[in-house]
Amino acid sequence: MASFTAVGVNSASARVLRPARGDDLEDLARINLAAFRAGNAPALSAAAAAQLTTEAARLQWQEFLGHPPPGSTVTVAELDSRLRGFAGAGPSRDDDLDPTVGELYSLYVDPDFWAQGHGSALHDAALSQRTRGEFASAALWVLEGNARAQRFYRARGWKPDGTQRPFMGANSLRLRRLLSGEL
Ligand SMILES: CC(C)(COP(=O)(O)OP(=O)(O)OC[C@H]1O[C@@H](n2cnc3c(N)ncnc32)[C@H](O)[C@@H]1OP(=O)(O)O)[C@@H](O)C(=O)NCCC(=O)NCCS
Numbered sequence: 001m002a003s004f005t006a007v008g009v010n011s012a013s014a015r016v017l018r019p020a021r022g023d024d025l026e027d028l029a030r031i032n033l034a035a036f037r038a039g040n041a042p043a044l045s046a047a048a049a050a051q052l053t054t055e056a057a058r059l060q061w062q063e064f065l066g067h068p069p070p071g072s073t074v075t076v077a078e079l080d081s082r083l084r085g086f087a088g089a090g091p092s093r094d095d096d097l098d099p100t101v102g103e104l105y106s107l108y109v110d111p112d113f114w115a116q117g118h119g120s121a122l123h124d125a126a127l128s129q130r131t132r133g134e135f136a137s138a139a140l141w142v143l144e145g146n147a148r149a150q151r152f153y154r155a156r157g158w159k160p161d162g163t164q165r166p167f168m169g170a171n172s173l174r175l176r177r178l179l180s181g182e183l
Contacts, residue, residue, distance in 0.1 A: 013079065015118065017125050020074035020086060022065050027083035028076070029057040035085070035108035043145025048168040064088075072105070075125045077118045085109030087122035089129060092139050094174070096163075102127075102135035102179065107149075119152060127179060137178050144171040 020028065033054055041049035064074070072090030076083050088105035104126055109118045127138060140158065142149050150173075158175035165172050 015084075015121060016078040017075055017121060018078065020065065020076050024076060024083060024086075025058065025061050025065060028061045028065075028074075028086055029054060031083060031085060031110045032061070032106075032108055033057045034111055038111040039108075039146055039149055040143055043143045044168050044170050048170070051168065073126070073129055075122055075129070077109075077122050079113070079118070083110075084113045084116075085118045085122055087126035089126040089138075091135075094139060094163075097139060100134060100136040102138040104138055104140040107140075120156075123152075123156060135179055137176060139174055139176050141165070141167070141172045141174055143167060144173050 033052060036052050036057075037049065068074075069090055072088065074086055074088045076086045078084065085108055087107045090103060090105060091099065092101040092103040093105075094101075094103075104123070107119060107123055107126070109122070139161075140153065142153060144150075144164075153175050157177045159177065160173050161176045163174040165174075
């Protein structure tokens with residue numbers, strides 16, 4: 001069943017966190033593209049950065065919302081009834097990690113609304129859902145050159161575990177953290 005959390009100081013500006021719905025498709029694709037360009041693209045070559053187009057983002061979301069991987073969730077943050085960001089999470093997809101490890105698949109906030117707490121709220125909500133399940137720890141992948149995201153994650157207890165892989169011609173680092181207690 002869908003759960004809703006209102007966070008804010010007054011009803012005009014309360015942030016609502018809720019599961020993504022099929023009719024969020026266009027907003028998810030738009031925010032995915034804009035945040036990817038603002039956060040990840042500067043760490044990529046121009047040719048690699050150009051690979052994520054509006055159409056590609058829309059197709060990815062169509063596939064994900066139509067056929068969500070088992071155990072996965074996508075949480076969205078709304079402010080004034082407009083989508084501001086999203087976080088995807090679920091079981092780790094890495095072969096070398098055991099089934100007690102969850103993964104933060106994605107965390108993207110509309111760049112026009114960065115530094116307003118949406119990323120933190122989505123991060124905590126996604127990880128809280130994981131702690132209610134069978135996961136003892138979590139992993140995520142982030143581009144080495146994505147300085148803002150690296151800073152964001154490290155301030156929230158994530159640490160590199162030394163595993164790296166190429167991603168779109170750049171280097172991606174795996175970060176890990178325990179999931180225990182209150183976030
Ligand atoms: C990384 C990202 C998700 C952060 O989202 P965000 O909404 O800006 O995150 P927050 O606002 O919660 O926090 C960002 C900073 O603003 C600060 N902040 C939060 N609310 C604030 C407020 N009301 N006023 C001023 N600063 C605030 C936070 O303290 C935080 O600083 P810290 O990281 O040093 O702790 C966002 O920059 C993004 O979408 N990046 C592009 C995509 C990406 O790289 N994703 C991660 C890799 S998959």
